[in-house]
Amino acid sequence: MTNELTEELLYEFRGEENSFLITIRCDLEWSHNKFIKFLYTMKDYCKQKQSKDPLDKEIAQGFWFVTWFIKDWTSHQGFRKANKFSDDYYTESYELIHDLSYWYFVEESIYIEEKDFEEEIKILESYI
Template identity: 40%
Template sequence: MEYEEELQHEFHAEKGSFLLQLRIDLFWDHKQLIKILRLMEKCCLDMQENSSLPRNWTDGFWYFSTFVEGWSTHPNFPKTYSKKYYEKAYELIFSMSSWFFTGRYPWNIKEGFDNAVMNLERLGDRKFNRFSEEDDLPF
């Protein structure tokens, strides 16, 4: 599986990983998150029909889906993006975890995942100094 090594690197919070940067540096790496979500998609597609799931993947999906939101919603965590961005990111992470554990694609249309990621990418391209009127204030 082409995604396995990279996704395990992320789930184990190894050097340079999104989780390690989030935890130690208090840095939310938008591009790295998008990459992880795409790796998670590949894993979900591979595991979708499996009646049993490997523990290394279940641990990783569970931890990622709980830690990211729990850590980054702390009042002292520096916010780089809009409130709407973080809400969409947490929703997408949760949806990926749900897909992995249930085997059910969480969107109504085939392109649902791609649309959700593109929306997050669009929101991630706009930081605080480039708010448009439809964005929520970051606080």
């Protein structure tokens, strides 16, 4: 696991300046590009994690937190009205977060091949 990747993921999980989480939380703005970058960071982290590696407490808290927080925070009407994505877009987004969290905790990806994850991203982007 690269230290750079760990720091990048923690930056997002901590809601640092200009991160996806701080943008949805404070600006009430869903940035598709920031979200995609966030998903890839989560995926890359899971991909590099070895089953023999113990779970990092702060990373585990981050995966757990985003699994419920993003959906909870972005599901209300005010947020949805300000961000013109479809319900299908949000549903697919929440599923991707769930899938990546599953991968982290269970250490088993539902994506058989790399292209399977890419297909899910394409589905998400088809809703834009």
